Amino acid sequence: MERRELETAAARATYLRGLTAVPLGLLFLLTGVGNLGWGPATRPVVYLAGIALLAAAWLAITRHYNDRYGRVQLANSQEVRFTLACFACFGAALIGGSVLDFRLDLAVSVFVVSFGLAMLVWATISVGLRVDHLVVWGALIVIGLLPIWGGPPDNTSAGWIPIGVATIVAGLLDHHTLSRTFGPVTDAHVGS
Amino acid sequence: MSAANDIPDLDRLIHEPSRLAILTVLSSTRNADFVFLQRALNLTNGNLSSHLTKLEDAGLVTVVKSFNGKKPNTSIALTDHGRTRIRDHWQQLDRLKALTAIQAQNARPA
Numbered sequence: 001m002e003r004r005e006l007e008t009a010a011a012r013a014t015y016l017r018g019l020t021a022v023p024l025g026l027l028f029l030l031t032g033v034g035n036l037g038w039g040p041a042t043r044p045v046v047y048l049a050g051i052a053l054l055a056a057a058w059l060a061i062t063r064h065y066n067d068r069y070g071r072v073q074l075a076n077s078q079e080v081r082f083t084l085a086c087f088a089c090f091g092a093a094l095i096g097g098s099v100l101d102f103r104l105d106l107a108v109s110v111f112v113v114s115f116g117l118a119m120l121v122w123a124t125i126s127v128g129l130r131v132d133h134l135v136v137w138g139a140l141i142v143i144g145l146l147p148i149w150g151g152p153p154d155n156t157s158a159g160w161i162p163i164g165v166a167t168i169v170a171g172l173l174d175h176h177t178l179s180r181t182f183g184p185v186t187d188a189h190v191g192s
Numbered sequence: 193m194s195a196a197n198d199i200p201d202l203d204r205l206i207h208e209p210s211r212l213a214i215l216t217v218l219s220s221t222r223n224a225d226f227v228f229l230q231r232a233l234n235l236t237n238g239n240l241s242s243h244l245t246k247l248e249d250a251g252l253v254t255v256v257k258s259f260n261g262k263k264p265n266t267s268i269a270l271t272d273h274g275r276t277r278i279r280d281h282w283q284q285l286d287r288l289k290a291l292t293a294i295q296a297q298n299a300r301p302a
Contacts, residue, residue: 013232
């Protein structure tokens with residue numbers, strides 16, 4: 001293995017735990033559906049129960065990864081760098097995107113486009129940009145650029161739905177990359 | 193100074209490929225557990241244990257055994273000494289690489 005590959009192994013093992021993105025993507029979908037007033041997700045109690053359920057699923061998935069792929073804590077300098085990058089990307093995308101949507105009142109969704117761009121930047125910083133990132137987040141950007149959005153607040157509310165789907169698909173692909181990179185799980189690896 | 197004197201000394205304990213890989217992976221972490229190192233480096237239980245024992249004896253890593261609930265867990269971290277040694281070792285390798293490139297260039301017929 002190359003030096004660079006070894007030095008980034010911990011970061012890749014941390015940020016390629018893609019199944020953790022599935023509950024997050026479902027939360028985005030739930031938010032989008034609730035915002036649009038569809039089905040029972042509009043009721044606060046259903047939404048809160050959904051959050052609790054997804055948080056429990058996220059914890060169970062994290063535990064599974066810890067057992068099967070091991071625990072690793074990144075060096076402080078790396079953790080600070082990744083945390084700042086994460087806040088910068090998603091802060092800019094979520095706040096900047098929705099503010100621009102309300103100010104510009106366009107038929108495209110700046111919110112969705114900026115989220116897709118933020119994810120591309122984040123993927124580059126955290127695990128290295130791959131073709132599947134370009135396909136998934138590129139598709140999200142294209143969807144955001146289609147002139148099908150009804151203007152604010154629809155651009156942001158409905159925008160959560162394609163964002164949720166893209167998050168789930170990207171998560172599943174990241175998990176596939178993780179198992180390919182770190183090998184399939186065998187009993188010999190568990191519980192040492 | 194002769195070219196032979198310019199060749200950097202390599203730390204044999206660290207230069208063994210598996211141990212170099214273990215220390216390099218650990219250099220970007222605060223700590224990592226046994227399972228993670230096994231998965232990241234594709235080493236067997238026995239092989240990894242034996243390398244960790246050598247690195248621990250040399251004071252380059254600390255190994256802490258504990259329990260997460262009922263499951264045993266072995267956590268490994270680089271010591272400050274280990275961090276310095278692995279950094280110095282990579283610097284030596286970089287120097288060696290540069291030296292080899294210069295020698296190859298000089299050996300080429302004009």
